[in-house]
Amino acid sequence: MASYFDEHNCEPLGIDEQPDHLLHLARLLLDSGLGAEFQLEFERIFGDVGGREQPRASKSVIENLRSTNEFNRDEKCSICLKEFEKDSTKELPCYHKFCENCIKQWLQLVNTCPMCRIELPTDDQDYEEYKKQKRRTKERKLDLDDLHNSMFS
Ligand SMILES: [Zn+2]
Ligand SMILES: [Zn+2]
Structure with missing residues (x-):
């Protein structure tokens, strides 16, 4: 958890x-x-x-x-x-x-x-890029959670 x-x-x-x-x-x-x-x-x-x-x-x-x-x-x-x-x-x-x-x-x-x-x-390119990365990290984390759930449930 x-x-x-x-x-x-x-x-x-x-x-x-x-x-x-x-x-x-x-x-x-x-x-x-x-x-x-x-x-x-x-x-x-x-x-x-x-x-x-x-x-x-x-x-x-x-x-x-x-x-x-x-x-x-x-x-x-x-x-x-x-x-x-x-x-x-x-x-x-x-x-x-x-x-x-x-x-x-x-x-x-x-x-x-x-x-x-x-x-x-x-209008902040850096920030838009940062947001994209943050979203990707979150998606990866969700994938891992799914994997974890499918393995342990
Ligand atoms: Zn007002
Ligand atoms: Zn609102």
């Missing part, structure tokens, strides 16, 4: 993290403006991202965010906690919605959804 640390080393962005931390961070970010502190805070909460900086989302992703007016009257942006306004609400591929301003600022710092942390494409 994989140890706690094995699992956490492979997956610095573990799915068991509370998204609340990220939202707290998002608010902090918007309160204090953009700054180097953000990266430090991000690392403090989530651990470093394989020894590299979490890249921002790609420019084209930020520019081409999907607009939506499909929200309930009392639905709020989880970053600023204000109600959505018509024609200034954006939706990520995971269907989480945010005010245009909030999510644009957010994605200029990191490439993950503040709610569920799915990753969006970046």
Whole structure:
């Protein structure tokens, strides 16, 4: 069985993290403006991202965010906690919605959804390569698990 640390080393962005931390961070970010502190805070909460900086989302992703007016009257942006306004609400591929301003600022710092942390494409070739390798390592690990299970079950 994989140890706690094995699992956490492979997956610095573990799915068991509370998204609340990220939202707290998002608010902090918007309160204090953009700054180097953000990266430090991000690392403090989530651990470093394989020894590299979490890249921002790609420019084209930020520019081409999907607009939506499909929200309930009392639905709020989880970053600023204000109600959505018509024609200034954006939706990520995971269907989480945010005010245009909030999510644009957010994605200029990191490439993950503040709610569920799915990753969006970046302009950072190195990081894209790193992600591919990480995925391959994970697949190999799954293969090994299968092999292990088929041998011992
Ligand atoms: Zn907002
Ligand atoms: Zn999301």
